[in-house]
Amino acid sequence: MPSAQTREGLADKVYQAVKQSIFDFQLLPGERFSENTLAQQLNVSRTPVRQALFHLEREGYVEVLFRSGWQVKALDFDYYDELYDLRIVLECEAVRRLCALSLAERRVALAAQQRFWIDSAPSTLGASVAKEDEAFHRALVAATNNRQFLQLHSDITEKMRRVRRLDFTQQHRLHATYQQHQAILHALYAQRCEEALRLLTLHISESKAAVRTITLLRLQQARETAQAAHPRESPSRART
Template sequence: MHNPPPAAGREALAAKVYQAVKQSIFDFQLLPGERFSENELAQQLQVSRTPVRQALFNLEREGYVEVLFRSGWQVKAFDFDYFEELYDLRIVLECEAVRRLCAMSAADCHTALAAEQRFWAESEPLTQGKPVALADEAFHRALVAATANRQFLLLHTELTEKLSIIRRLDFTRDDRILATYQQHQAILQAILAQRCEPALRLLTLHISESKAAVRAITLHRLHQARITLQASESNEEVLRTSLR
């Protein structure tokens, strides 16, 4: 007789399913409003329904999916007001981080932002949306981490997670990738020169542009983002294969 896996094994399996489904949402493989069943996911991931159900309930608590009465599950539709409120909170938090950076000694400020300066101002620019989106998240996290306030960083990490799907959508456009490099360079230049007010204005404008783009999201654009991301990943796989 087949014995069920121990509790630790079940939890680990549910965690893997959770990450897989969440990544599918972030990568636009599952779009807002799209319906699916536990059986479909179980077959795709080659697991039983139990870890799938546990993972989906966790995702439901976090606001990514919702259960439909006798109709399976559905990716939650975008709540634009919710995302705009998160952007407002990001502006408050990151502006306070910039104030604290500008109040540091010049040497400490340069040390805190040295890695970001090398990446955004001195290294060869990236061109693919997904790695740029991850680098963008790292840039904003670095501003907050430099304050050494653990609660700031914890809150910012939660905000970044909740906004990830919106921010990655922003980087499916080449013009946004170029603008991000230019804006990050300007923000860094102002902070490193300890010109606080210009740095605050630049940062607020930078985040506000992403916030304004939220209302322009359409289902067509989500489908296009899915195609763009799939093409990018296909090109990366071809490159990896050619290098083997």
């Protein structure tokens, strides 16, 4: 019988695999699936599959259907828009508090962001930029030294990751992120608080619009691929 540690490891493996399939649109919004199917595909028992799915359900990626297995949750853009708006409010308050610090304190709080976004050439364009982008925005909030702010921001970031990471799949959006982060940092170092607030609001708003466009495009491409591979299947598997 597998140990508790082994079971937890298997559940985490399933969790990561299913989550990545959702992120990559291999499991489409609205698509139904069973625990048995996943267990067979991942070569594990149903127990770690069920544990992983309940974890994903708590995070809002899947939902259980009464006597009908599981389903990938549909993309609710109104929900994501609200999260983007909440980010603007929270991060703008963080910037106001950053501006109340001395320039020396500001530079210490943002030292890692200075090194990545300004001192280093933008040579690394890809998945690592998504992580560094999250670190940039987290650093703004962390500088407030308010643990509740930071926890709320972390929760929002996790909920948005399903779509927000797509903002870093196109070169022009990667370059825009570099330029906008640099501009925000320069404004903060120059003690131009209102400019930093304006730039930050514009940056997040542009990301919100771009993510919706990119997500819809990726979803359309995934549907077309799925229909080409399984032309006789019901179109309901690609429902949003």
